[in-house]
Amino acid sequence: MLIRAKEPFRFYTRLHLSELTGLRATTLDQLLDLIKKVSGSCIYHHTHRFLQQHQYLSPEPPNDFAYWVAEILGEDELGERLVSIDTIQFSTIRSLRDKIVATTEDYLKNNPKALLKFARSEEEFHFIKSVSFVIPTNYVAYDLRDFAEILKKITIDSIYFHIFEARLRLGKGTNDFSNWIENSLGDKELADEISKLDPYTRTLENLRETLIRRIEKKIPT
Amino acid sequence: MAKIEEYISIVGESVIDDLRLLAEKLKGKVIQHINSTPVGGGVAEILNCMVPLLRELGVDTRWDVIKGGEQFFEVTKKFHNALHGKVEEITQRDFEIFMETSRQNLENVNTYGDIVFVHDPQPIALIKEKSHNRWIWRCHIDVSNPNQKVWNFLKDFIITYDSAVFSAPSFSQRLPIRQFLISPSIDPLSDKNKELSQETIDSVLQKYNIPKDKPTITQISRFDRLKDPIGVIGVYQQVKRYIDCQLILAGGTATDDPEGLKVFEEVQEKAKQDRDIHILLLPQNDIEVNALQRASTVIIQKSIKEGFGLTVAEALWKAKPVVASNVGGIPLQIKHKYSGLLCHSIDGAAFAIKQLLNSPEYAKRLGENGREHIRNNFLLTRHLRDYILLFLSLYHEEDIVYL
Numbered sequence: 347m348l349i350r351a352k353e354p355f356r357f358y359t360r361l362h363l364s365e366l367t368g369l370r371a372t373t374l375d376q377l378l379d380l381i382k383k384v385s386g387s388c389i390y391h392h393t394h395r396f397l398q399q400h401q402y403l404s405p406e407p408p409n410d411f412a413y414w415v416a417e418i419l420g421e422d423e424l425g426e427r428l429v430s431i432d433t434i435q436f437s438t439i440r441s442l443r444d445k446i447v448a449t450t451e452d453y454l455k456n457n458p459k460a461l462l463k464f465a466r467s468e469e470e471f472h473f474i475k476s477v478s479f480v481i482p483t484n485y486v487a488y489d490l491r492d493f494a495e496i497l498k499k500i501t502i503d504s505i506y507f508h509i510f511e512a513r514l515r516l517g518k519g520t521n522d523f524s525n526w527i528e529n530s531l532g533d534k535e536l537a538d539e540i541s542k543l544d545p546y547t548r549t550l551e552n553l554r555e556t557l558i559r560r561i562e563k564k565i566p567t
Numbered sequence: 568m569a570k571i572e573e574y575i576s577i578v579g580e581s582v583i584d585d586l587r588l589l590a591e592k593l594k595g596k597v598i599q600h601i602n603s604t605p606v607g608g609g610v611a612e613i614l615n616c617m618v619p620l621l622r623e624l625g626v627d628t629r630w631d632v633i634k635g636g637e638q639f640f641e642v643t644k645k646f647h648n649a650l651h652g653k654v655e656e657i658t659q660r661d662f663e664i665f666m667e668t669s670r671q672n673l674e675n676v677n678t679y680g681d682i683v684f685v686h687d688p689q690p691i692a693l694i695k696e697k698s699h700n701r702w703i704w705r706c707h708i709d710v711s712n713p714n715q716k717v718w719n720f721l722k723d724f725i726i727t728y729d730s731a732v733f734s735a736p737s738f739s740q741r742l743p744i745r746q747f748l749i750s751p752s753i754d755p756l757s758d759k760n761k762e763l764s765q766e767t768i769d770s771v772l773q774k775y776n777i778p779k780d781k782p783t784i785t786q787i788s789r790f791d792r793l794k795d796p797i798g799v800i801g802v803y804q805q806v807k808r809y810i811d812c813q814l815i816l817a818g819g820t821a822t823d824d825p826e827g828l829k830v831f832e833e834v835q836e837k838a839k840q841d842r843d844i845h846i847l848l849l850p851q852n853d854i855e856v857n858a859l860q861r862a863s864t865v866i867i868q869k870s871i872k873e874g875f876g877l878t879v880a881e882a883l884w885k886a887k888p889v890v891a892s893n894v895g896g897i898p899l900q901i902k903h904k905y906s907g908l909l910c911h912s913i914d915g916a917a918f919a920i921k922q923l924l925n926s927p928e929y930a931k932r933l934g935e936n937g938r939e940h941i942r943n944n945f946l947l948t949r950h951l952r953d954y955i956l957l958f959l960s961l962y963h964e965e966d967i968v969y970l
Contacts, residue, residue, distance in 0.1 A: 359585055363956045364748040366739035387966040468711070468893065472736035474748060479956055481588055481970045501581040515967070 348489045348566060351530040355493060355522075357485040357500055360507035362478050364391065369473040372464045374419060377411070377471055378450050384473050386439035390515050391476035393433060393442065397550065398506060411446060414471045419463045424453045433546050437519050478511065490531065494561045502550040509545050509553065523557070536564050568616075569756035571623050577755050578948050586948065589955045590624035592970050598958060599680025600630045603643070603689035606851060607819065608789075609751065609877055610686050610707055616754045616947055617954070626955065633676055633690045639668040643689045644826060646721075649714035650688070651793055651872040657716055666692065682958050691724045701961040704728045707751070707874045709895040711737040729961055734875045735896045747957055750899055752950035753880045753941070758853035760884055763861055771858035777815065777845050782924050785815040785863035787856055787881075790831040790848070793872045794818075795892075798913050800837050800844065802869060805917035807843070810924050817847040817859055860885050865923050865930070869916055870894055880945045883907065883937030888930035890919040900945065906937035 369384065371377040381389070392410040409428060416425025427449050436442040454460060465471070485500060487493035497505070508522035518525065520541050528537035539560055545553050575583055600618065602610050614630055621628040635643070642661045649655040669692035678696045685693060686705045694702055704725055710718065710733070718740075725731055730745045739746050753760055772779060784803055788794035796816050803814040816834060819827075831848055838844040849855055860866060866882035866889045873895030880900055882889045889907040891897045901907035908919040923930040943949075959970065 359588075361585065361589070361952060361956055363953060363960060366733060366736060366746040366748050368739045368741040368746065385966070468737060470737070472739065474736055475966065477956075477960060477966050477968065479589075479959065479968045479970055481585075483584070483588065499581060501579070501585060503585070504581075 348491060349531050349533070350489050351487070351526070353526075353530045355487040355526045355530070357483045357487070357496060357504050358480055358507055359483050359501055359504040360478050360480050360511050361503055362476050365475045365477050367473045367475060371471040371473075372467075373461065374415065374421070374424075374450070374454070374463065375461050377414070378447065378454075380473055381411070381443065381450070382447055385475055386443070386515075387475035387477070388473050389439050389443045389446070391474050393446075394476070394510060395474075397510070397546070398502075410471070414465075418465045418469045418471075419460070421453075421457075421460050421463070424450065424457070424460065427453060433514075434544050437514065438517050439515060442514070478515070480507065490527075490533075490561055490565050494558050494565065497554060497558050497561070502554065505554055505557070506550060533564065536560065568619055569754070571620055573756055574946075574948050578942070578946060582948055582952075586624055586951055586955070589952065589959070589970075590621075590626050593626050593955060593958055596627065596681040596958065597679065598626060598628045598682045598684060599678065600628070600684045600686065601633060601676065601678075601690045601693060602630075602686035603633050603635060603640075605632050609874065612877075613751055613950070614686075616757060617951060620947070620951060621954070624951070624955075626958075629680065631676060633668075633672040633693070635668045635672075635689065638664050639689075646688050646717050647708060648793070649717040650708050650710050650721075652709075652712040652714065653793070653872075655714065657714065662720060669693070682961060685728075688721055691721060694724050694727050697727065702728045703730050703732060703957065703961070705732045705749075706738065707734060709735070709738060709872045709874055710740065711735075711895075730957070732957065735899060738895075745960070747960070749950070749953045749957065750896060750945060751875050751877055752945050752947045753877055753884060754947045755884060759857050760881055761857070763854070763857055767854065768858040768862050771855050772862055774855075775845060775847055777813070777862070779862070781843070782810065782812040782864040783815060783862060784812055784865050784867055784920060785817070785859055786867045786869065787860060787878050788816075788818045788868070788870070790818055790827050790834060792826075792830055793870060795869045795871050796830065796834045797837055798871075798916075799867055799869050800834070801913045802867065802916045802920065803844065805913070806920050806924070809921060812864075812924065813843040813845065815845045815847065815859055815863070817845075817849050817856065819849050819851060856881075857885075860887060863887060865890060865920050867916060867920065868892065868897065869910075869913075870897070873897055876900065879907070880941050883934070884941045884945075886931075886934040886938040888923045888934045889937065890916050890923065892916075900940070901937070902940070905933070906940045907933055 369380055371380055412425045412428035415421045431445055485496045487496050512518050512522045524537040524541040528534050600614055604611050618628050618630050642664045645655045681700050683702045687707050726743055732747045732749050733739055734750055786799045835846055838846055860882055866887045868876055868879050868891035870892050875896035879889055879891050879897055893909040893911055901909055903909045910916040910919050
């Protein structure tokens with residue numbers, strides 16, 4: 347029998363605007379210095395932009411810092427280290443920022459010559475911040491069947507909001523879907539299964555399909 | 568003109584649902600766009616698409632155009648070139664001419680909007696009319712390396728706006744007001760971008776006596792030095808040494824661009840010995856532009872400076888392989904070797920075109936990736952969404968806004 351949720355799940359969507367800061371880096375030193383100073387919304391933008399803008403390309407470098415140090419400064423090893431930061435392990439922007447800083451500083455200790463490289467003027471790193479607009483949609487789920495049907499229809503922006511933004515930017519610790527499935531439907535197994543998916547290594551459409559598949563398995567026929 | 572529902576088949580229903588949700592949040596606000604020309608050039612083209620669609624979504628949107636004489640537009644053309652970093656002699660008299668026309672426009676243009684959205688430098692001085700309403704300055708120009716004399720003159724106006732909008736990150740400047748990054752877009756249902764039958768494409772080729780028997784390299788652009796049409800002929804000549812191909816250089820001139828005809832004549836002179844170079848001064852005929860792009864083997868956009876370079880998005884939307892300069896907004900549209908090839912010189916562009924003509928499978932893959940990138944990021948529906956969010960941002964200072 348299909349369990350009816352204690353509380354229904356209201357789907358939200360998140361749309362964003364990119365705000366320019368006028369801050370730019372030409373060298374690794376400047377980049378590091380600004381990474382320490384800019385707002386969390388900047389760090390969030392540069393570690394999550396690729397996910398939404400290049401959703402059809404996979405694999406893609408998951409953050410702009412990694413892409414810039416590798417492709418523009420030619421520091422492939424540091425690029426690889428920054429790409430490999432396991433973003434899903436961090437539950438706040440602050441801790442993610444600290445990891446990026448520590449990884450870069452650690453690399454510079456052994457590779458001080460990397461500080462001598464600089465980007466050409468048209469290839470500087472421009473710091474941008476993400477301004478999010480969170481809007482309730484008209485979609486509400488009362489059980490897993492509703493939930494799966496809605497997942498097929500909503501925008502990837504909505505999936506993105508509940509999986510990435512709620513967990514990391516809003517500091518909820520886990521994604522909204524797992525939270526609801528565990529607390530309102532009492533299905534801890536499915537909740538854990540979803541929270542263990544690494545969404546950073548998939549395209550958003552692939553993530554949608556995977557979620558639907560796992561949820562549909564739990565719906566009695 | 569297409570209706571908003573017609574975009575569902577291209578971007579999906581949920582994208583349009585989101586636009587409707589957002590538009591509701593602007594109920595009661597009047598948005599007033601102001602620019603300098605109703606036709607010709609990218610700004611008028613975007614507004615002609617966007618204004619009716621915003622209205623259909625329920626956003627009360629109006630569009631007014633300032634007036635200016637020949638002298639005024641010659642000065643604003645000089646400003647435009649100088650902001651792009653071209654060496655221009657700007658005199659005190661130029662600033663006076665600009666201000667004289669601005670004063671007349673200040674008297675004649677009623678800035679009634681709750682949000683006044685001013686496009687480019689020509690109407691910038693209207694900000695002097697600012698009262699309790701919100702003002703946005705939209706810069707469509709590549710100002711990554713502007714002439715400081717012109718920039719500082721304009722900056723005095725810009726800093727009195729509530730927000731500024733630029734098309735690429737490298738255009739942003741240190742300013743005391745909020746600045747947003749909004750890329751322009753193309754309309755997939757417009758005459759310039761909609762699907763065309765092979766008969767239509769063939770009829771356009773026949774009209775201009777363009778044979779179909781050899782690969783075609785095309786640049787669609789206004790005849791403007793910043794689009795480097797002479798450089799494009801240089802590229803073609805290098806490719807032609809190895810591959811028998813033809814070149815189409817096609818474009819019109821905007822009403823605010825007095826230099827266009829002069830450049831056109833220079834290009835004609837440069838190409839006159841070669842029957843495989845087709846130089847077409849097109850009237851505003853979007854179907855013909857569309858057909859020429861679709862008939863091309865490779866599209867080139869060898870701009871020296873570029874506000875954004877929408878012709879790149881147009882070509883990619885048609886899944887064409889594109890070779891384009893790494894300037895302005897072009898690198899946002901082309902990720903090198905994934906969705907096109909970027910170049911920095913005539914030699915580099917010629918090499919890239921030879922690669923594409925000799926490797927059609929590679930060219931096809933780049934074109935297909937390019938089309939998906941445009942679908943996700945550069946269609947009119949994304950642009951509508953960004954503009955509505957921009958309007959809403961004027962009433963919210965925070966980084967996470969709950970609507």
